[in-house]
Amino acid sequence: MEIEKRFSKMSKRMRSSIIRELLRDATNTSIISFGGGAPDPETFDREALSKLSQEVLTNEYQYALQYGATEGDPILKDEFIKILKERHGITGLEHDNLLITVGSQQALDLMGRIFLDEDSYVMVSHPIYLGAASAFRAYGPKFITIDLEEDGLNINQVESALKDLDKKGEISKLKFIYTVPNFHNPAGVTMSLEKRKALIELAHKYDVLILEDDPYGELRYEGERLPDIYYLAKGEGVMLLNTMSKIMSPGIRIGMIAGDKQVVAKAALAKQGADLCTPTFTQRLVARYLQQGTIFNKVNEAIEVYRKKKNLMLDALQKYVTVEGAKWTKPEGGLFIWVTLPEKYDTMKLFEEAKKVGVAYIPGAAFYVDDRTSSDLRLSFCLPPEDQIEEGIKRIAKLL
Ligand SMILES: Cc1ncc(COP(=O)(O)O)c(C=O)c1O
Known part of the structure; x- marks a missing residue:
């Protein structure tokens, strides 16, 4: 059977993650890898999780080993609503405002699935988180790309792109503006308060949805929380x-969408x-873990580890990279530094x-x-x- 010609149009648009391809043979231990964005496993609270796993399986097997509601575990929703209130000041959320997803990656896919058609536009930063792009x-959809600056999206570009679409009578085809305001992946930059407000004002003016993706907000090493x-x-x-x-475990695959x-x-x-539902076992495990109220103590320990590494x-970049014109971001949190080299x-x-x-x-590309070819790179x-x-x-500096 000739399989290739039977694949859907959608499957033909899919591309393998270049990061995976690049890092495939860079995982042997002789290579120092600044590649992947995986958290340090030493930060995982494994003893507590191991004990809780046993308890959940023993005492709550009727829930944790069974199918669950597509919308998610109500006990986990309670915990998320509590965190959103206590740490983000967000009030008034009910269970129906929340969907538990298999990581926020699934949330990105679902947002694509329910909003995007082939004649849609989506506004994104350039550079963009690769997983969102895929x-x-x-x-x-067609991508409208907006440059990233030290303090987030170039708001003038956002405004003129919105104006252009509006003039063409196509503004309703712009389904959402996707943004990672805190410690951007890959760029490491954080959107300033002024720009956050300006973005909201523009989005409201043109009646466009904002998709705010915040996996790194809790990993702040310096400066004031925004x-x-x-x-x-x-x-x-x-x-x-x-x-x-990024604050507990990526393998546990728990994310969420909150809002309308x-x-x-x-x-x-x-x-x-x-997928019918997010795994009930990991949902309940996370719910019980959050109920213990110790997660942010562990996050604080992780913050110490990452701040030091950052x-x-x-310091090493400053000391060794002497190429004229080379610059890099100095992130206040998150996991990435974005280096821009001269164009050659x-x-x-x-x-x-x-x-x-x-x-x-x-590589930045x-x-x-x-x-495009790119003289940027993510560390x-x-x-x-x-x-x-x-x-x-x-080693990188010597190569340059
Ligand atoms: C900006 C951003 N969004 C979403 C994700 C997806 O994370 P997860 O599916 O593990 O929640 C990542 C992972 O690196 C990310 O950097």
Whole structure:
């Protein structure tokens, strides 16, 4: 049977994650990898989770080993609503405002599934989180790309893109503006308060939905916490995505969408066809874990680990990278530093050379939705042990 010609249009739009391809042979231990965005496993609260797993399986097997509601575990929803209130100041959320998803990656896919058609537009930052680009791309929309600055999206570009669409009579085809306001992946930058407010104002003026994706907000190492876009907009026209991946465990695969009940209900409908429900076992485990009230003590420990690693990397960059015109972001949180080299460098080509000298990073081209070459690269400081950070940067610097 000739399989290839039977695949759907959607499947033909899908692309393998370039990060996976690049890192496939960079996982051996002789390579210092600044590649993946996985948290440091030493930060996982394994003893507590192991004990709770046993308890959940023994005492709550009737729930935790059974199918569950597509919308999610009500006990976990209670805990999320509590966190959103206590840590984000978001009040008034009910169970129907929340959908529990298999990581926030599923939430991105569901948002694509319920909003995007082939004639839709979606507004995104450039660079963009690769997983969001792949989730949205499958549905065939056109990307409107907005440059990222030190303090977040270039708001002038947002405004003129909105104006242009409006003039063309196509503003209703712009389904949402996707943004990662805190410690952007890959760029490491955080959107300023002024820009958050300006973005809301523009989105409200043109009646466009904002999709706020915030996996890193709790991983702040310096500076003042900024209010969520969702909070500032009083929930009006904003859907908020969150996840346990970076603060508890990515393997547990628990994320969520919060916001408008109609959107949540439609996303739940789409989720039914995808997987019926998020695994009940991990939902209940996370719910019981959150009830213990210790998670943010553990997050504070992780923050200490990451702050130190981030500073080691910034110090090493400062000390060894002497290429004129090279610059890099100085993130106040999250897991990534974004390095911009002079244009003559093609970081995709350089990647092969880097591997030969035993160091890996992600070339910037991976984070653009067009086929450009790029002199940017993403460095992740979370996974390598401290003593390898300086050595890895030294190797990159020598190569440059
Ligand atoms: C910006 C952003 N959104 C969403 C995700 C997906 O995370 P998860 O599906 O593990 O919640 C990631 C993961 O790296 C991310 O960086």
